[in-house]
Amino acid sequence: MKTALTIAGSDSSGGAGIQADLKTFSALGVYGMSVLTAVTAQNTQEVSDVEELSPKIIAGQIDAIFQDIDVDSIKIGMLSNEQAIRVIAERLNVYRPYPVVLDPVMVSKSGYDLLRPAAKNALLTELLPMATLITPNLKETEALLGYPVTTLREMEEAAKALVHLGPRAALVKGGHLEGEAVDVLFDGTDLHHFSGERVQTKNTHGTGCTLSSAIAAFMAKGRPLAEAVTEAKCYIQRAIAEGLSIGHGHGPTHHFHEWYTKEGIKK
């Protein structure tokens, strides 16, 4: 069985973070493992508290996995602070895993900083260059590049500009625009568009986590990048369309094993 590792924070409500990643890996038939960076007290309405884990235990979790198990892909999500970024970069430089899908999580839907603003530079210099793919939303793209991105044309230019910062490829997600939900991939050579019908729903908690871990799962199974994004986009479309009205805020995406067959996502 193929394996995938998520390095991310815990979401107590189970909709985002490590929990969303592991549910996605499992639904897509990949054996999931986790390295926890922080614990959030979170529900569908807000993040009320965060406790960060020490660099020592983050390094310990990474070493424990890599010294024993073959890792077929990695997804990186919430990092919280600079020390976590530095220790993760340092350990991954030792094990040199491939592929690495980096979702540069910065702020929760409710406005809580999931990455301390002072840690942005470390993210840019330490982790972006070792990523196979980064998957920022529009706000994260703006934070990484330092200028606003609000149209499809600007998303295309932004994806190219992000690749100049070091990752091999960049997927700029258009989930927060109006109209069709279009994401733009620059793979270092070509631009690709991935379009999905916009679902009118408030149950979009964990969409970014689900998409990036689905890409990591498909890459663990050996799919080339653009094909992995195509299949992951199909998965997130269904996960949002069948999102769950759990809690009083933004409910989570739905993960259902039976959607996924050898032939792909069941319609």
Ligand SMILES: Nc1ncnc2c1ncn2[C@@H]1O[C@H](COP(=O)(O)OP(=O)(O)O)[C@@H](O)[C@H]1O
């Ligand atoms: N209402 C929606 N209908 C269909 N697709 C959506 C919707 N909202 C987000 N998406 C898709 O979900 C994925 C995650 O995007 P986004 O919500 O922008 O990320 P994030 O959770 O990081 O803010 C993207 O593929 C985006 O196009």
Ligand SMILES: Cc1ncc(COP(=O)(O)OP(=O)(O)O)c(N)n1
């Ligand atoms: C622990 C944790 N990690 C990441 C996120 C952000 O998840 P995302 O998929 O971007 O979803 P929303 O925050 O937009 O709902 C998180 N909330 N918690």
